[in-house]
Amino acid sequence: MESLSPVIGQKAILQTINNTNHNHFLTSVTLRNLNRDCRRLRIRVVSKNGDAAGAGTAGGGIDSSDPDWKLKYQKEFEARFSIPHINDVFHDAVSYPSTFCLKMRTPITEKFAEGYPSDEKWHGYINNNDRVLLKVINYSSATSAGAECIDSNCSWVEQWVHRAGPREKIYFKPEEVKAAIVTCGGLCPGLNDVIRQIVITLEIYGVTRIVGIPFGYRGFSEEDLAEMPLSRKVVQNVHLSGGSLLGVSRGGPKVSDIVDSIQEGGINMLFVLGGNGTHAGANAIHDECRKRRIKVAVVGVPKTIDNDIMLMDKTFGFDTAVEEAQRAINSAYIEAHSAYRGIGIVKLMGRSSGFIAMQASLASGQIDICLIPEVPFNLHGPHGVLRHLKYLLETKGSAVVCAAEGAGQGFLEKTNAKDASGNAVLGDFGVYLQQEVKKYFKELGETADVKYIDPTYMIRACRANASDGILCTVLGQNAVHGAFAGYSGITVGICNTHYVYFPIPEVISKPRVVDPNSRMWHRCLTSTGQPDFI
C-alpha cells in the first residue's frame, strides 16, 4: 500500500459528504456533483499491485485514524459510481409508467392512442436504490494473494454499485424513440447476439424506429454508408453466425461530427458495442450531447475477447475465444507430442492483457509454458525459457508454449506504428520465439522439431458459445432498460454474477490486466509447472 498524501480540497468534499444527512444513499444530484469534484481532484488510493483500491480509482486521502473514515470512503465511492441521468441536465424531464410489461400477448408496435400498457401489480422492476456488492472478499491481510486494499490493515469496506434492469418509470415515450446500434473495434463472438437482444427488447418497449450504423463510428460520417433498418424479423437468426451484422471498424470521425450526425438523424438512444476505445468515444459522445443539451441516452456494452475491461467478472466473447483457442493448443500438443523432440508454440490474442493465454492454458492442461505481457521473463540464460524447453525435451520428450500477443515485446524492435484508432501495432512475438527456439537448439547441436500455430482471427471470428450467448442476452436487454430509465454515459456489466450499470469513466480508467499475484495466475503456474523465468 502506498502512503497517501493529503489532497487539497479533499476535506471540503468529505465535509460536504459528511454534512449530507442520509442514512442510505445520497441524492443523485449531490452524488453527481461530488463525483465530478472527486474526478477533478484525481483522488486515488493505489494498492501495491498498482490496482487502485476499491475498483480502479478510489477515495484517497483516507485518514484511517479518523473513526468515520469507512463511512466517508463509502459515501465517496457511492458518488464516484453514481450513474449519469438525463434529468441531471433536463431538470423537468418527465417520466412515464414503463411500457416494458411481460404480460402482453404481442410486442407493442402500434401508436399508444389508448395510453401506455402497464401492469402495476407486476413486481418485475428494479428499484433505483438496488445495489450489487462490487468486492466480495474480506482479505485479512495485505499479503493475501491478490489482495486489493484501501488501508494498510486491508479493512473490509462495502462498495456498492447500481443494479441493472427494468425500472418502473421510463424517460422516453417509445413512439418518440429512434434507437441506433453501432459496433466498433475488432470483432468479438456475441456481437450479433447483443444486437439481436437490443432490437427485441426495444420492440417490447414499443419502439419501431431502430437502425444499425454500418462499420463502427465511420458509419456516422461516410456518405456511402446508409443506416440499416432493424427489426425482430431482421435479427431473428443473426446470432447463429459470428462477426457483426453491422460491420466494425477502427478510426473514424471526430466526436463533434458523430454528434452532428446523431442530431441530423434524430437519434435519441445510442447503443455502443466495443472495447476501451469505443467506450472512450461513447463517453465523449455523451458529454457532447449534454453540452449541446440534446436528450440522447448513450449506453455501452463492453465487448472484447481480451477481457481487458475493469471491474467486471468478464466481457462477452472472452469465454468463446478461450474455448476456440483449445483447438489450436490441442493441435500444437498433438504435433509436438507426435514428433521426435517436438515443440509446439501457440500465439493467442491479447494486446496488453494475458487473460486469453492464461485461461486457455488452464483449460487445456496441455501447456508447459505460458507467457503473458504482465509477467516479465528471460529467453536466454540459466533461468530463461529456452533452457527450460531443453529440460522439458530431456524429461518429457516434448513441450508446448502458449504466448500472448503482447508478451515479450521488449525483445522486438519498436516500430511506433499505430492502427487507425491509435493503438500501437505490436511486433510478432510468436514468430520471434519460434526463430529463437530453432536457433538455440541448432547452436546446441540438438534436434528440436518446432511447430508454430497462430490462430489469431479464428478465435474471435466465430459465433458465441452457450455461456456467452446468455451473457450477451442479459447485457443487451439491460442496455435497453438503462436507456429507457433515462441513464446515459453508462455501460452494462456482470459483477459477482449479478448485472450492474457503471459510469463509463470508471471502467476505462485503464485496461484491466492479469495480476501476477492473483490466485488465477498462481493456479496457471501450478498447472503448467513452469518456473520463474527471471
Ligand SMILES: Nc1ncnc2c1ncn2[C@@H]1O[C@H](COP(=O)(O)OP(=O)(O)OP(=O)(O)O)[C@@H](O)[C@H]1O
Ligand atoms: N479516446 C477516444 N475518444 C473518442 N473515440 C475513440 C477514442 N479511442 C478510440 N476511439 C474510437 O473508438 C473506436 C474503437 O476503438 P479501438 O479500435 O481502440 O477499439 P476498442 O473499442 O478498444 O476495441 P478492441 O478491444 O477491439 O481494441 C474507433 O473508431 C476509435 O476511433
Ligand SMILES: O=P(O)(O)OC[C@H]1O[C@](O)(CO)[C@@H](O)[C@@H]1O
Ligand atoms: O487486427 P485487428 O482487427 O486490429 O485486431 C487485433 C487486436 O484485437 C484484439 O483482440 C482486441 O480486440 C487485440 O488483442 C488485438 O491486438
Ligand SMILES: [Mg+2]
Ligand atoms: Mg482498444
